[in-house]
Amino acid sequence: MSVYTAVNETEVAAWLKSFSVGTLVELKGIAAGIENTNYFVTTTHGRYVLTLFERLPREDLPFYLNLMAHLARHGIPCPSPIADHRNQLLGELHGKPAALVTRLPGVVVAEPDATHCAAVGSVLADMHLAGQSYGGRLENPRGPKWWRETAPRVMPFLDAPRQALLREELRFQSLYRLQDLPRGPVHADLFRDNVLFDGGNLGGVIDFYFAGVDTLLFDVAVTVNDWCLRADGSLDPERSTALLRAYHATRPFNALERGAWPVMLRAGALRFWLSRLYDFYLPRPGELVHAHDPEHFHRVLRLRIAESDRLPWVA
């Protein structure tokens, strides 16, 4: 249960008076979430999610909220932040920065098939196109600079083969000028637990709090590295092709992206291996959730390297 800040119904009911969303019917804590405290809020007018921001830099919050508002305005099924009577998306509750966003329909699909993957590829391309007109600027805080800073801090905890792999991968990635690829706002964490399916339909993309400006292909790689994996960490050709084909139908890849694809799949694996090592060996004080096993992305990275010459792609 990751409710770090407990708020009660009286507080929330009073806070809701600054919005045009009716009056409180039900308030319920949400177990998921590492960075924030989340509550389901049901009012006389609809269903919302209340988020209290626990750790994210306050100055970065407008980037996330305005990005969601921008994408929602473009028809992307993502949480739409509700503006209060001062026309602000970011407020304060219980001494914490807080936002109210729409609650989307659907549930997480733990074992997606090719149809799910195609829907995810399609909405990801839509998000990338819609994001091009977004004016907000926040460099992906888990980009190459963060990799270089973080690697030395986790290195002491690793055995020799893992140290060698990490060093070698950082060297390999540094050879590529990936900054020349098409860029824009990216979700950067589009894992299975951040997409809701409502029956056969994609009901929503959630949790934009790792978003930032980065190469669009990085977002595709992160997504494929989760949605298209078999149990052993290898890529399932059918699901990979379905996701990439659907993406490509809306936003065709360019030649640079085609060339960078194997590198980017490794970059996507490296980024999550590093952050999971970091969360595992250097947990923050007060961390209430169990860190993910870093070994998963160690395996994914090794497989992406081994598979380099036979990766799924679309023309």
Place this chain on the structure above:
Amino acid sequence: MSVYTAVNETEVAAWLKSFSVGTLVELKGIAAGIENTNYFVTTTHGRYVLTLFERLPREDLPFYLNLMAHLARHGIPCPSPIADHRNQLLGELHGKPAALVTRLPGVVVAEPDATHCAAVGSVLADMHLAGQSYGGRLENPRGPKWWRETAPRVMPFLDAPRQALLREELRFQSLYRLQDLPRGPVHADLFRDNVLFDGGNLGGVIDFYFAGVDTLLFDVAVTVNDWCLRADGSLDPERSTALLRAYHATRPFNALERGAWPVMLRAGALRFWLSRLYDFYLPRPGELVHAHDPEHFHRVLRLRIAESDRLPWVA
């Protein structure tokens, strides 16, 4: 059927490529609507309404579209205009200004009860509060200035008692400085056919193309004059009280509004009597819809005058 401009699936499918809403599944003309051509558009991602603007001044369209976007951003259940890849809400299709908005759930309720009226009163107050932070400016084009211009044009078609009533009501209204009342963006046409109910819930408020900046109380009067009428045009006390009480719970009336209420109910009736006389006797070339019977609002105006000393209100 008020589809003035016929567009085909090929045109719409091509036009949708400039949005992030998926691909066209179904296109279907909508019979309702006087000022615009409307189509239901179903895509792989959702349900929308396509509007081609036939008559509204092009320079006024951003006021309407930005108002809907503003209210949707505040959680009001109204059509949310979808921005295209240039981040524009207003585009062009088949040589006409055009917009794509979300399609809301529900159906029109022809015979509302007190519960429906309370829901309408509540959402109207929400809209008024949320509208206070809207920056767009467009004076209600059917305000007192328009009354004074329009009355002489319809006068020749009226019999002596109706001429006398119209003259007297214009004189009566001119005695009041209603501009001192709280103002803001108002829907100005919140009749039964512009609210959708989805089961017991208010699914949406639609058709903002008569909106403008005016006194908020005028909007309440227009709404009560439709939602709370009995068959003979008199106000149903139960429904009137339900609507006003629900409105007041969110935005309490001030003393000025209390004093102006009887005048405003007459103003709301006058405005629609005049526009229906105008549409009936001076139809625009190419008018395809049957004009409403002007007699209805003649009767409503006479009743509001007769009832002046026993109008429903809330403390």
